[in-house]
Amino acid sequence: MPKFKLFANKKGIADQKRNNQYVKFARQIYVEAKKGGPDPNANLKLKAIIANARAIQMPMENIERAIKKATDTGNADNYEEIRYEGYGPGGVAVIVECLTDNRNRTAADVRAIFNKRGGNLGETGSVSFMFDRKGVIVIDRETHAVDEDTILMHALEAGAEDVVVEEDTYEILTHPHELDQVKAALEKEGYTFSNAQVQWLPQTTTKISGEDAAKMLKMMEAFEENDDVQNVYANYEIDDDEMEKLLKS
Structure with missing residues (x-):
């Protein structure tokens, strides 16, 4: 080609x-x-x-x-927030947050995505206990030339709970109700953010490989392509080398 x-x-x-x-x-x-x-x-x-x-x-x-x-007072669109929980291939825990104007359509779509990729839809609360609800503020490291000690000091002074240092980002964790307060305090220090929202963070991860890993990535992609799905969280872990091969295939 x-x-x-x-x-x-x-x-x-x-x-x-x-x-x-x-x-x-x-x-x-x-x-x-x-x-x-x-x-x-x-x-x-x-x-x-x-x-x-x-x-x-x-x-x-x-x-x-x-x-x-x-x-527009003439607009009658009405959306409701719904959370679905279930399991992906290999026993991966999955949380799907939706915003929909048709509960039946969304439920059918979410169930179909789970079933088609080797998973199953569970009851509300069936996997959420394996996650923590946290505010997450993401700062791109290349945008802010500050060291880890400085960012940690500013974050804690602003009321954050912790800072997770990644290769390209700093992820500042907060209590869900204190996200806006911490974000505003950091803005006063001159920080800008690539993202800031409340998320579900897994307490532990489930390692998967082979066919389970391939199906899991397809499941995540299907959820992300669905307009009703706003966010999807899962506790899977895939080896870096295998992930690279899967993304190329």
Whole structure:
């Protein structure tokens, strides 16, 4: 296959993923603007969602359109938040957070994704006890030339619980209810963020390989492509070399 064709295919996949993210953020913005008001300065949750959307280059016109839709009294769209829990291949614990205007459609879609990839949908609470609910603030290391001691000091002074140092990022962990407070304090110190939201963090991981690993990645991809799915969390662990092979296949 010609190289330009390969590039076109990759670009098409990347564009589709980005558009999927835009759809999800537009829905979040709509719901939060309708619930807490359309002014980001008076609605901190809306402000945080917009900041996350802008971090992936979501156009302002898309954001403004979602806010305008929320303020339109003639708009009857009504979304509800639903959490699904289940198991993926190899006994991996999975949490799926959805925002939907059709509970039956979403439940059927989520169940089908679990079943098709060797997993099964469970009851609410069946796996969430294996995760901790935390606020996670992500800072790109290349954006801020500060050492680990400095970032840890600023984070703890701001009220954070811990800092996880990754190769490319600092991940600042907070109590879920203190995410906005910590984020605001760090902004005063001059920090910017690539993402800031409440997440489910696994307490332990389940190592998988071979067919289970391939199916798990396909399951995650299917959930991420579904417009109703806002976030998906799983406690799988795949060896780096095998992950690289799977991503190339």
